[in-house]
Amino acid sequence: MRPLAIRSIPRATDLEFARETIAPAAAKLAVEAVSKSFSGRHGSVQALDRVSLAVRPGEIVCLVGPSGCGKSTLLDIMAGLARPDAGRVLAEGRPVTGPGPDRLVMFQEAGLFPWLDALGNVMFGLRLRKDLDEAARREIAHAHLALVGLKGFERAFAHQLSGGMRQRVALARALAPDPALLLMDEPFSALDALTRERLYEDVQRIFATTGKTAILVTHNVREAVCLGDRVVVMAPRPGRIASEHAVGLPRPRDVNSVALAEIAATIAADLKSIALAEETPR
Numbered sequence: 044m045r046p047l048a049i050r051s052i053p054r055a056t057d058l059e060f061a062r063e064t065i066a067p068a069a070a071k072l073a074v075e076a077v078s079k080s081f082s083g084r085h086g087s088v089q090a091l092d093r094v095s096l097a098v099r100p101g102e103i104v105c106l107v108g109p110s111g112c113g114k115s116t117l118l119d120i121m122a123g124l125a126r127p128d129a130g131r132v133l134a135e136g137r138p139v140t141g142p143g144p145d146r147l148v149m150f151q152e153a154g155l156f157p158w159l160d161a162l163g164n165v166m167f168g169l170r171l172r173k174d175l176d177e178a179a180r181r182e183i184a185h186a187h188l189a190l191v192g193l194k195g196f197e198r199a200f201a202h203q204l205s206g207g208m209r210q211r212v213a214l215a216r217a218l219a220p221d222p223a224l225l226l227m228d229e230p231f232s233a234l235d236a237l238t239r240e241r242l243y244e245d246v247q248r249i250f251a252t253t254g255k256t257a258i259l260v261t262h263n264v265r266e267a268v269c270l271g272d273r274v275v276v277m278a279p280r281p282g283r284i285a286s287e288h289a290v291g292l293p294r295p296r297d298v299n300s301v302a303l304a305e306i307a308a309t310i311a312a313d314l315k316s317i318a319l320a321e322e323t324p325r
């Protein structure tokens with residue numbers, strides 16, 4: 044049987060071209076031909092196969108793709124929490140060899156310390172800023188809780204906050220130390236749809252005011268189009284970049300707008316092709 048052609052997946056030359064438009068030195072983060080495999084009970088899994096990606100300063104890149112296509116592995120390698128088998132990652136031109144305060148990660152679970160209130164949790168994130176005294180940390184923590192819309196909740200503990208509010212605290216904690224790069228692994232997937240949509244407005248405002256560079260992994264295509272300047276579609280076995288979509292919609296974007304839904308439909312079609320190709324025996 045002939046292998047199924049994946050219609051919207053660009054040829055290697057197209058990807059090569061797309062990559063060349065961002066010089067590695069100008070990139071906030073450059074992933075260069077990163078490969079990673081895991082060996083398990085059922086043999087070895089190629090989680091990433093020569094993945095390359097360059098992120099511009101201030102750019103928001105969203106990674107989407109079916110479960111198991113290597114999104115979390117790629118994010119972990121960018122964070123320095125895992126090492127690639129081959130290839131390398133450069134953060135502002137310097138090779139990433141381990142985790143650092145310049146690259147903070149935010150996960151699906153807020154992971155707040157239950158014995159600290161919201162302010163304490165954000166201040167905990169600031170403990171690495173040895174250049175700041177206690178009063179300065181407190182001031183920055185207050186400002187970031189206000190930024191995420193939690194003014195008045197400084198003294199609340201995790202169990203007193205809704206899921207959406209806990210993720211807002213986690214976002215404030217990640218932003219307060221002013222990392223060069225924010226890495227987010229499905230940060231909103233555990234939230235209900237209404238809470239999520241409210242957060243999209245705030246997150247866009249926060250990205251616009253702070254000018255942060257961020258990489259956000261999501262299962263939700265409309266979320267990716269709403270938040271991303273660029274949406275990178277990944278495919279599994281082996282984990283790789285299948286296509287890229289620049290999103291030119293003006294901001295702030297409404298996740299329920301028709302224009303956004305049209306772009307999301309194109310990306311959803313890519314994902315469908317990937318799923319179909321996966322089902323086709325090779």
Ligand SMILES: Nc1ncnc2c1ncn2[C@@H]1O[C@H](COP(=O)(O)OP(=O)(O)O)[C@@H](O)[C@H]1O
Pocket residue numbers: 081082083088089090108109110111112113114115116117282
């Ligand atoms: N620590 C690990 N040990 C073994 N296999 C792993 C490990 N982490 C990830 N994998 C495998 O690598 C592939 C990619 O996983 P992951 O990066 O978590 O995908 P995603 O986040 O896109 O769902 C999957 O097949 C997964 O089972």
Ligand SMILES: [Mg+2]
Pocket residue numbers: 114115116
């Ligand atoms: Mg994952």
